Amino acid sequence: MSATDFDSTTSSAGQADTETRPVPFRGGGFKPIDIRFVGLGVFVVLIAFWEWGSRSGFISSLVLPAPSEAFEAFMDLARSGDLGRHLAASLRRLVIGFVCGTTLGLIVGMLIGLNSIARAGLAPLVSAIFPIPKIALLPLFIIWFGIGEGSKVATILFGSFFPTVIATYSGIDGVDRTLIRMGQSFGLGRMAIIRKIVFPATLPAILSGMRISASISIILLVAAEMIGAEYGIGAYVLLAGNLMSTDQLIAGVAMLSILGLIVNFLISRAEKYLLSWRS
Amino acid sequence: MQLRVQSLSHYYGPLEILSDINFTIGEGEIVCVIGPSGCGKSTLLRMLGGLEQPTSGQILEVGRPPEGSLNPLTYVFQDFALLPWRTVHGNISLVLEGHGLDKADIDARIADVLERTRLSDFVNAIPKQLSGGMKQRVAIARALAVDPAVLLMDEPLSALDSQTRELLMADLIGLWTRERFAACYITHNLNEAVRLGHHVVVLSRRPGKIREIVQIDIPLEDRDMSDPKMAKLQQDLWNMMREEALDADRELTT
Numbered sequence: 151m152s153a154t155d156f157d158s159t160t161s162s163a164g165q166a167d168t169e170t171r172p173v174p175f176r177g178g179g180f181k182p183i184d185i186r187f188v189g190l191g192v193f194v195v196l197i198a199f200w201e202w203g204s205r206s207g208f209i210s211s212l213v214l215p216a217p218s219e220a221f222e223a224f225m226d227l228a229r230s231g232d233l234g235r236h237l238a239a240s241l242r243r244l245v246i247g248f249v250c251g252t253t254l255g256l257i258v259g260m261l262i263g264l265n266s267i268a269r270a271g272l273a274p275l276v277s278a279i280f281p282i283p284k285i286a287l288l289p290l291f292i293i294w295f296g297i298g299e300g301s302k303v304a305t306i307l308f309g310s311f312f313p314t315v316i317a318t319y320s321g322i323d324g325v326d327r328t329l330i331r332m333g334q335s336f337g338l339g340r341m342a343i344i345r346k347i348v349f350p351a352t353l354p355a356i357l358s359g360m361r362i363s364a365s366i367s368i369i370l371l372v373a374a375e376m377i378g379a380e381y382g383i384g385a386y387v388l389l390a391g392n393l394m395s396t397d398q399l400i401a402g403v404a405m406l407s408i409l410g411l412i413v414n415f416l417i418s419r420a421e422k423y424l425l426s427w428r429s
Numbered sequence: 430m431q432l433r434v435q436s437l438s439h440y441y442g443p444l445e446i447l448s449d450i451n452f453t454i455g456e457g458e459i460v461c462v463i464g465p466s467g468c469g470k471s472t473l474l475r476m477l478g479g480l481e482q483p484t485s486g487q488i489l490e491v492g493r494p495p496e497g498s499l500n501p502l503t504y505v506f507q508d509f510a511l512l513p514w515r516t517v518h519g520n521i522s523l524v525l526e527g528h529g530l531d532k533a534d535i536d537a538r539i540a541d542v543l544e545r546t547r548l549s550d551f552v553n554a555i556p557k558q559l560s561g562g563m564k565q566r567v568a569i570a571r572a573l574a575v576d577p578a579v580l581l582m583d584e585p586l587s588a589l590d591s592q593t594r595e596l597l598m599a600d601l602i603g604l605w606t607r608e609r610f611a612a613c614y615i616t617h618n619l620n621e622a623v624r625l626g627h628h629v630v631v632l633s634r635r636p637g638k639i640r641e642i643v644q645i646d647i648p649l650e651d652r653d654m655s656d657p658k659m660a661k662l663q664q665d666l667w668n669m670m671r672e673e674a675l676d677a678d679r680e681l682t683t
């Protein structure tokens with residue numbers, strides 16, 4: 151090979167070792183991009199298929215009622231006026247339990263994150279109690295807080311408390327220490343550092359913890375409402391199950407899943423709004 | 430106000446990091462500190478500003494800080510340390526809040542300091558919108574906003590590319606000629622040291638001892654790298670550093 155081979159590609163075109171081709175692309179991917187309406191499309195297609203299957207007899211109505219039947223059951227519920235009562239009862243429990251659980255969780259998580267004594271004392275306790283399914287404790291909660299609202303709110307409260315604690319203090323552990331040192335170097339007080347540096351820096355972790363604790367709260371809400379509740383989506387689903395009226399059951403379950411979607415949507419909005427500074 | 434380091438030594442556990450350091454940062458004077466990696470320069474700077482305590486020896490403030498100084502010893506960090514969720518304005522106001530200044534006063538100070546660092550157009554930008562050089566300019570503006578007596582800078586330009594570094598260097602020299610701040614400037618870059626330093630403290634490899642303090646008498650604004658005197662200075666520093674750097678390079682860092 152002579153040195154001139156480097157700049158003689160045109161003259162030797164046609165030869166196998168000098169053919170030109172673009173460098174194949176092999177990057178990209180691994181980066182979620184927002185594609186709208188695909189999720190919605192999947193839902194619509196699935197439900198349409200289901201409806202078609204039920205009508206054509208491909209899916210027996212004994213096995214699974216058609217979406218239209220479930221919707222009819224939902225409309226019945228709305229017309230009877232019970233829908234509002236069920237929703238109001240469930241939402242009240244959910245909101246009170248979740249707000250109290252998250253608030254307490256934030257406080258305890260902050261304590262553990264910022265104070266070594268609190269960490270030494272409480273972190274093992276949190277780790278010990280977190281994995282216990284709170285549903286298993288429901289009978290205890292009933293004895294302690296009564297069969298009424300108390301035990302139901304308590305279940306949700308405990309369920310959302312622990313994930314929030316863990317998300318908060320691990321978030322604090324992950325705060326960039328150079329920012330804290332910067333605060334100290336400018337003479338900011340401890341409270342100012344916590345309020346203006348540590349807390350905002352922990353917010354991403356807190357919000358993603360909230361996503362989890364919100365879902366846990368909805369699961370626990372239904373479980374708790376299955377015992378001794380007159381109204382509530384859980385009670386409605388339980389009754390439907392006992393009566394084997396699967397159309398009502400599907401209607402109830404769909405309400406839960408929509409509730410979950412709404413909560414998720416709200417948290418996403420909060421993230422977009424509060425965390426727009428993230429790169 | 431002067432800052433005096435007196436027979437300072439420091440250990441991390443059994444490991445001696447700094448050994449018997451003595452020097453003074455005079456009023457309006459820039460002291461550059463150079464030395465091989467791991468010799469304790471950052472540690473020394475943390476002690477100068479009271480973020481860490483030396484094992485023995487002390488650091489003394491000599492004289493009163495200037496009237497109205499909110500934070501006499503003020504850092505400029507290598508990685509900027511800007512709060513990503515605050516705007517340029519918010520990042521500067523962060524260090525002005527809590528001093529009992531009213532809002533108009535804070536805004537006036539911020540406007541003034543942004544003017545001095547030519548950042549006025551970026552008041553409402555957040556850090557992710559700024560280039561590295563811009564971020565460091567904001568950090569310098571933030572440091573100036575509290576009217577420091579001594580600026581403590583740990584390799585403030587080393588996270589930047591060389592062109593940006595050159596621009597910021599010129600900015601720093603310009604700023605100093607107007608404001609005559611005192612500073613301790615840590616760097617790996619000998620060129621920065623000879624262009625900015627009134628004194629250059631050369632540390633040996635770990636444990637860091639003072640190997641030499643080189644005084645440079647040429648006024649900052651007249652320093653020109655094509656001047657053979659400057660080139661010679663840099664060469665001398667390099668000869669001093671070379672052997673230390675070679676040895677330090679061969680040692681295991683623990």
Ligand SMILES: Nc1ncnc2c1ncn2[C@@H]1O[C@H](COP(=O)(O)OP(=O)(O)OP(=O)(O)O)[C@@H](O)[C@H]1O
Pocket residue numbers: 441446464465466467468469470471472473635682683
């Ligand atoms: N908190 C610490 N605990 C124990 N050892 C430390 C600590 N901080 C630094 N060291 C050690 O002290 C030595 C000096 O560190 P320092 O960061 O001050 O060096 P440096 O001169 O700034 O180095 P570089 O030029 O790489 O920035 C290093 O060997 C480092 O490993």
Ligand SMILES: [Mg+2]
Pocket residue numbers: 470471472583
């Ligand atoms: Mg360092």
